[in-house]
Amino acid sequence: MEESNTDTLFSASEWLRYSRHVQLPQVGAKGQGDLKKSKVLIVGAGGLGCPVSLYLAAAGVGSITVVDGDIVDVTNLQRQILFNTQQIGKSKAESAKQVLTALNPEIKVTAIAEYLNDKNAPALVASADLIIDCTDNFSARYLINDVCQQQKKPWIFAAIHQFSGQCSLFSSETGCFRCLFPVAPSDMGDCNSAGVLGVLPGMLGTLQANEALKYLVGQPVPLRGNLLVVDALELSFKKIGLSKDPECVSCGSGTADTRDQLPEKVCPNEQIDSRAVTVEQFEILKKRDNYIVVDVRTDAEHQAFNLGGRHIPLTILAESLASIDSEKTLLCYCQSGLRSLQAAKLIESAGIKSQSLYGGLAAWLKQMPL
Numbered sequence: 570m571e572e573s574n575t576d577t578l579f580s581a582s583e584w585l586r587y588s589r590h591v592q593l594p595q596v597g598a599k600g601q602g603d604l605k606k607s608k609v610l611i612v613g614a615g616g617l618g619c620p621v622s623l624y625l626a627a628a629g630v631g632s633i634t635v636v637d638g639d640i641v642d643v644t645n646l647q648r649q650i651l652f653n654t655q656q657i658g659k660s661k662a663e664s665a666k667q668v669l670t671a672l673n674p675e676i677k678v679t680a681i682a683e684y685l686n687d688k689n690a691p692a693l694v695a696s697a698d699l700i701i702d703c704t705d706n707f708s709a710r711y712l713i714n715d716v717c718q719q720q721k722k723p724w725i726f727a728a729i730h731q732f733s734g735q736c737s738l739f740s741s742e743t744g745c746f747r748c749l750f751p752v753a754p755s756d757m758g759d760c761n762s763a764g765v766l767g768v769l770p771g772m773l774g775t776l777q778a779n780e781a782l783k784y785l786v787g788q789p790v791p792l793r794g795n796l797l798v799v800d801a802l803e804l805s806f807k808k809i810g811l812s813k814d815p816e817c818v819s820c821g822s823g824t825a826d827t828r829d830q831l832p833e834k835v836c837p838n839e840q841i842d843s844r845a846v847t848v849e850q851f852e853i854l855k856k857r858d859n860y861i862v863v864d865v866r867t868d869a870e871h872q873a874f875n876l877g878g879r880h881i882p883l884t885i886l887a888e889s890l891a892s893i894d895s896e897k898t899l900l901c902y903c904q905s906g907l908r909s910l911q912a913a914k915l916i917e918s919a920g921i922k923s924q925s926l927y928g929g930l931a932a933w934l935k936q937m938p939l
């Protein structure tokens with residue numbers, strides 16, 4: 570009898586763990602070995618990053634780096650399935666590392682508790698074979714796109730908005746994200762104000778993980794150069810072919826001076842504006858006679874919970890201003906501070922003073938004793 574070879578790629582426990590993968594002819598021992606040798610950078614541990622990182626860790630991707638400077642918030646738990654109530658207030662990246670390591674102690678998980686920025690991005694991208702964009706804003710995606718273009722690294726994009734989602738794999742042979750979106754659309758609400766069906770990031774994140782695993786084991790990736798558009802209400806899936814823009818500022822001959830500022834945060838709220846007031850200031854001002862508190866959210870939002878004062882939805886604000894005493898200052902609030910800032914600008918343009926609660930009801934709920 571020959572002596573068994575102890576110098577194997579997999580330990581006995583790994584071989585057992587991954588047996589359902591190895592049985593697939595499209596993966597096999599070779600593919601599972603490729604996964605073990607792979608290094609994946611997951612940018613963002615939110616709604617998309619949670620399913621992506623869970624599936625890649627479970628699948629045995631040997632090295633996973635999770636980058637996220639955010640902390641776990643109670644409003645995340647509706648969709649961010651890595652986290653539980655005990656982790657509220659803790660680093661998302663560190664919490665993700667704990668959960669992923671508990672799921673699969675055979676792999677190496679690195680937590681970077683920072684947002685991706687122009688300083689840390691080049692080295693993080695260079696150390697990975699595949700980058701997965703699990704962020705929620707255009708400036709982060711432009712940064713990932715440009716660094717990946719420079720380093721010829723493939724990356725998998727996904728975006729979600731209310732009930733719709735998009736997913737694609739960009740590589741140096743395909744067009745890039747800037748070919749698809751040369752400038753960021755201005756009508757995209759942020760994750761606080763627009764809302765999202767909790768299961769939608771699960772669907773899109775699982776699609777990203779699906780394309781990632783096929784890419785890493787060398788199988789064809791149908792979303793390379795194609796954009797999948799998902800509508801979770803209709804439950805429709807459409808694949809659209811993407812073409813390269815020869816004038817693209819990232820992968821074509823366009824000049825770089827139109828590029829956006831690089832991001833500091835993954836989920837920015839509104840810019841701080843002179844009309845913005847903090848929760849503390851709001852609490853003082855609302856008691857003054859010359860201030861009127863105005864909820865500019867929808868009827869359904871107002872009925873669900875409100876801070877008192879008047880209710881004038883943003884959609885009918887312009888026509889309602891005639892009935893307002895123009896000697897007063899309108900103290901507007903909404904869910905995240907975006908709509909109320911829009912409202913404050915509109916009110917000012919009608920010659921009435923106005924201020925907006927920075928961070929909205931979300932900030933108020935965090936700071937006020939419940």
Ligand SMILES: [Zn+2]
Nearest residue numbers: 745748817820
């Ligand atoms: Zn391009």
